[in-house]
Amino acid sequence: MRSIVDELVSVLGADKVSVDEATLAAYAMDRAPVLDYQLPVAVVRAGSVADVQAAVRACTARRVSLVARGAGTGLSGGAHASEGCVVLSLELMNRILDLNPDDETAVVEPGVINADLNAAAALHGLMYAPDPASYKLSTIGGNVATNAGGLRCAKYGVTRDSVLALDVVLADGTLIHTGHRTFKGVAGYDLTGLFVGSEGTLGIVVGITVRLRYLPREVHTIAAFYPDFRSAAAGVLTVGNARVQPAIMELLDGGSLAQLDRIHGSELASRGASLLLIQTDGFGAAAEAAAIRPLLAAGGAVVTMAASAEAEQLVELRRNSRGVEVDDEYRVGEDVAVPRSRLVDYVAELQAMAVKHAVQLKVVAHAGDGNLHPTFWVDRTGTGVDADAMERLGAALDDSVTVALAMGGTITGEHGVGQYKLRWLGLEQKEPVRELQRRIKELFDPAGILNPGKAI
Secondary structure, X not given: OOOHHHHHHHHHOHHHEEOOHHHHHHOOOOOOOOOOOOOOOEEEEOOOHHHHHHHHHXXXXXXXXXXXXXXXXXXXXXXXXXXXXXXXXXXXXXXXXXXXXXXXXXXXXXXXEHHHHHHHHHOOOEEXXXXXXXXXXXXXXXXXXXXXXXXXXXXXXXXXXXXXXXXXXXXXXXXXXXXXXXXXXXXXXXXXXXXXOOOOOOOEEEEEEEEOEEOOOOEEEEEEEEOOHHHHHHHHHHHHHOOOOOOEEEEEEHHHXXXXXXXXXXXXXXXXXXXXXXXXXXXXXXXXXXXXXXXXXXXXXXXXXXXXXXXXXXXXXXXXXOOOOOOOOOEEEOOEEOOHHHHHHHHHHHHHHHHHHOXXXXXXXXXXXXXXXXXXXXXXXXXXXXXXXXXXXXXXXXXXXXXXXXXXXXXXXXXXXXXXXXXXXXXXXXXXXXXXXXXXXXXXXXOOOEOOOOOO
């Protein structure tokens, strides 16, 4: 019997199948903290739906695990290779198949880069709203896999809110179409919504129909510097109580400001211990910004009182702040979310955790929807791993999750469960719910070959 590699070469051609060690290593993991992972037995670079179907059928016939991958920018280990698996890269399937300005929709292959779709839409006065920090690198397929969010979530929602239809290759190689090209449609179960965020465990997404939004004609950006982080978090609630809906509301603590200063030579930290960035958009942008500014100033902030190019530049710095450092066993960025009403309380708890466990902390947050990204870290040692420091780091991470859940939050706001967060999933989802999800997985993937050990 031929090996899976021989079979893949036979059905796809040698140019689409790689087995050299350098390629296997490059595709073995995403950007999650270092975890147990294996080199795949092969990497397949699919160029078409037919390629995906052929690879899936070959793996199913031999019960070989298959891990789908986009750009590898994930932060939860959802694209980590498992033992004996084939990694299926969709990065070459990068065409925008249709962009209809009248319908305000686009149809794309999974390898299309988020920023490239936005550039194409902008020519028609439109935009694709979900904008994760990795938008210049991450693919729409990867965004769909994790139900990615981003800075504009406060107003426009997450990926699921912009996905209308999907083309999906199931575990037996069957190609199905779910959803519709209309903004409304309630026929049958919402299988499109089920696939979004399923992290490649139910099927391989090979086509995505998305809703586009109007590119704002007017944008106003406000930078509000606060003397402490909790006051800035309170500013978020102040804006909400005014019933103003910004497109972007981002929160950075003193550690994040100091890091930006080191990288860019700025002096942000000298202006305050925390920064709240707010952006309003659309024809009411000026009026909304005017309503917000005095409220922030009354709360103790030093506020940019007019349109500011600097404030807009700060938003771009925030967009690109992810990737400054790489998460590893010494430094771990989290992705919890809490109800906005508990944002101030949770910020206080994070600061107390850092002191209690003697670890370092910096926090950025999509404050508009209560999604925080605290990063805990301990200093590296010259002689190897400091066991005590690692124990303290782990305890801080555990506390950050359990406290968020106690406040009615979640273990992951936008990065997905992947492999890394499985250890906490049972704290949020109790056994009857998890069993139901396992049964759904078995229905779609009876052989269990699609991204095993992830998401559920």
